[in-house]
Amino acid sequence: MSAAGFPLVEVHRAAVQSVPAGVNTAIVFDTADVDQDALWDQAHKSRIVVPTLYGLGPTFPGDGLYLAFGTAHFSQVQESTRRFVGFRINGAGEIFGQDSRAGINDANIGTECDTTIPLLVVAGDYIETIVRHDSLSAPRDCTATFAMFGPIATPGH
Amino acid sequence: MSNPTYARVTRTTPLSIPAGTDTAMSFDTADFDNDHLWDGTGKLIVPDAGVYVAWSAANFSHVADTTRRLLAYRRQGVGPFLWQDSRAGISSGALDTAITTDGPMRFNAGDSLELLVRHDSPSAPRTVTGRMEIIGPVASLTFSALPVAWVHRTTVPQNVAANVTTPLTFETVDQDDLGMFNGTSDFIIPDDLGGGPGSNVPAGYLLWGRAAVAHVQDSTRRLLAFRIVRNGVAQPVQWQDSRAGINSASLDTQLRTSGLVRAIPGDHVQLVFRHESASAPRPVNDAEFFLLAPTALQLPWP
Numbered sequence: 001m002s003a004a005g006f007p008l009v010e011v012h013r014a015a016v017q018s019v020p021a022g023v024n025t026a027i028v029f030d031t032a033d034v035d036q037d038a039l040w041d042q043a044h045k046s047r048i049v050v051p052t053l054y055g056l057g058p059t060f061p062g063d064g065l066y067l068a069f070g071t072a073h074f075s076q077v078q079e080s081t082r083r084f085v086g087f088r089i090n091g092a093g094e095i096f097g098q099d100s101r102a103g104i105n106d107a108n109i110g111t112e113c114d115t116t117i118p119l120l121v122v123a124g125d126y127i128e129t130i131v132r133h134d135s136l137s138a139p140r141d142c143t144a145t146f147a148m149f150g151p152i153a154t155p156g157h
Numbered sequence: 158m159s160n161p162t163y164a165r166v167t168r169t170t171p172l173s174i175p176a177g178t179d180t181a182m183s184f185d186t187a188d189f190d191n192d193h194l195w196d197g198t199g200k201l202i203v204p205d206a207g208v209y210v211a212w213s214a215a216n217f218s219h220v221a222d223t224t225r226r227l228l229a230y231r232r233q234g235v236g237p238f239l240w241q242d243s244r245a246g247i248s249s250g251a252l253d254t255a256i257t258t259d260g261p262m263r264f265n266a267g268d269s270l271e272l273l274v275r276h277d278s279p280s281a282p283r284t285v286t287g288r289m290e291i292i293g294p295v296a297s298l299t300f301s302a303l304p305v306a307w308v309h310r311t312t313v314p315q316n317v318a319a320n321v322t323t324p325l326t327f328e329t330v331d332q333d334d335l336g337m338f339n340g341t342s343d344f345i346i347p348d349d350l351g352g353g354p355g356s357n358v359p360a361g362y363l364l365w366g367r368a369a370v371a372h373v374q375d376s377t378r379r380l381l382a383f384r385i386v387r388n389g390v391a392q393p394v395q396w397q398d399s400r401a402g403i404n405s406a407s408l409d410t411q412l413r414t415s416g417l418v419r420a421i422p423g424d425h426v427q428l429v430f431r432h433e434s435a436s437a438p439r440p441v442n443d444a445e446f447f448l449l450a451p452t453a454l455q456l457p458w459p
Binding site: 114 | 214256
């Protein structure tokens with residue numbers, strides 16, 4: 001739990017993940033940096049699950065607006081096809097906060113994508129970090145970090 | 158207690174925008190709007206003074222050119238763009254270019270916020286859809302208890318050497334509630350935040366940074382990120398955002414990044430920039446760096 005008293009999670013993918021071309025792919029995280037409320041789903045390591053309740057002593061419903069942060073590093077390759085990072089809720093539908101760019105065409109350096117967005121979710125929802133590249137054929141390697149905290153508000157009330 | 162002001166508006170049908178023109182996005186749907194901020198077209202009207210945070214995303218429909226696409230905010234319909242983000246378009250017959258930008262902004266009661274989109278394709282109009290959302294106030298304009306630190310550079314460009322990860326320096330302090338800015342480039346986490354003096358328990362800080370890199374006709378990498386220097390040792394950069402420079406004789410490349418960084422008292426937090434242009438230093442014409450503790454974002458419950 002954060003100093004502010006609400007859930008805070010940060011996970012990352014340290015070992016490169018091979019991402020196929022032209023496919024929206026969920027990052028499978030391998031390391032938890034902060035996860036005191038156990039939001040990271042150990043059975044599905046791409047997923048961060050919104051808690052039902054949170055808090056020590058008084059508890060509060062987990063529904064609400066969370067801030068999500070994602071960054072992805074695509075390994076170097078000499079091409080300028082698209083790379084993007086974004087978030088998906090419950091495995092389907094819109095990719096929120098999608099941020100795309102041409103790959104950096106360089107012999108030595110990779111391409112980093114970064115995005116931040118509020119996500120309105122309810123208890124039990126899960127959030128995944130989605131990456132994609134559109135290289136013509138080959139898979140590309142990727143690492144990523146995801147962080148989220150909240151709920152910072154409950155819209156509609 | 159009441160909930161904070163929160164509004165999210167979306168443009169679902171494509172908006173045709175002319176080339177080379179800053180165009181205010183108009184929206185057709187309010188997804189949320191608990192304080193009636195949306196004016197029914199392109200503006201969100203802020204009800205109370207304070208610091209708000211806005212997030213936006215725009216999807217430029219695919220076209221096979223690499224000219225610039227830009228996303229930015231404008232307050233009150235005039236003045237400088239806020240938290241702009243620009244990049245070369247993805248040259249593809251099938252893939253759109255999706256841009257996001259976000260950042261904190263100051264408002265007086267009744268001020269309006271617009272989202273501006275632009276492309277610089279040689280001739281034809283391009284279509285775009287998008288979304289803008291805002292929440293706040295996350296801090297008061299004059300409140301001194303919340304640990305907000307906010308600085309910028311606007312008048313004198315900072316030359317940055319090639320291939321060197323360089324802390325950006327700032328010349329103007331907008332807000333520095335707890336005296337965190339060291340006068341050049343760093344925010345220093347004070348002892349009374351996080352776990353207290355000598356603590357190794359990190360607390361989370363929300364960071365936003367942006368930089369405008371002067372135009373040059375090359376498409377080598379530009380990178381913006383955050384870095385912590387702990388006990389004099391620079392840690393790996395975090396929340397990095399990189400892109401190819403916009404290959405143009407007149408258009409700057411606007412970089413923006415944000416993220417959650419965990420720091421302990423005594424840490425120096427920096428906004429760093431790097432480019433890989435072949436030889437010459439590149440000027441950063443303006444830049445902005447903002448820090449906010451998550452505690453300031455624990456807004457009242459209903």
